[in-house]
Amino acid sequence: MSTRWYPIYQRGNPQLRVFLPNFWLKLVRPEHEQPPNVVQFACSMEMTKYDVKNYLQKIYNIPVVDVRTRIALGPTKRDSVMGYVTKNEDTKMAYVTLPKDMTFEFPNLFPESAKEQQEEDKKSLDETKRNYKKYLDKNKHRPGTPGWFSI
Structure with a gap:
C-alpha cells in the first residue's frame, strides 16, 4: 500500500526516479524493564512484523531473531467545559529481539x-x-x- 506519489514515467534512459519506503521506525526508551537483547521501536501503523524485520535487516544490517508488535491506544481526555471526548492517535510498538550474544543499551x-x-x-x-x-x-x-x- 503506497501513499507516495511517484514521478511519472518519462521516456529516455536512465529513469530519474527514486523509490523511498513509506515506512518509518523510531527508537523508543522502554517504559518497563526489558532484557538486554530486546529493543523497542515506534513504527508506522501500516507496518507488519515482517516489514519491521526486513527493514532492519536490509537497511541497517541488524540480525533480527523475532519481532512482536502491539498497538498502544492513545490517551482519551474529556473536555471539562463542553463535555466531549477527544482521543490522541494510536501508535504501533515493535519489540525486536536480537541474538543472545548482542545487547542494546539505550544511549546516554x-x-x-x-x-x-x-x-x-x-x-x-x-x-x-x-x-x-x-x-x-x-x-x-x-x-x-x-x-x-x-x-
Whole structure:
C-alpha cells in the first residue's frame, strides 16, 4: 500500500526516479524493564512484523531473531467545559529481539560531563550579569551619556 506519489514515467534512459519506503521506525526508551537483547521501536501503523524485520535487516544490517508488535491506544481526555471526548492517535510498538550474544543499551544523551559544563556556563553567565549590573549602577546618575564615554 503506497501513499507516495511517484514521478511519472518519462521516456529516455536512465529513469530519474527514486523509490523511498513509506515506512518509518523510531527508537523508543522502554517504559518497563526489558532484557538486554530486546529493543523497542515506534513504527508506522501500516507496518507488519515482517516489514519491521526486513527493514532492519536490509537497511541497517541488524540480525533480527523475532519481532512482536502491539498497538498502544492513545490517551482519551474529556473536555471539562463542553463535555466531549477527544482521543490522541494510536501508535504501533515493535519489540525486536536480537541474538543472545548482542545487547542494546539505550544511549546516554546527557552525560555527567555535559552537566558540569552547563553548570560552569551558568556561573560564567551569572558573573557577566553581575559585571553588567555594576556597570549600569556606576553610570545611573549620568543618563544619556554614551557607553564609550566613561570615567
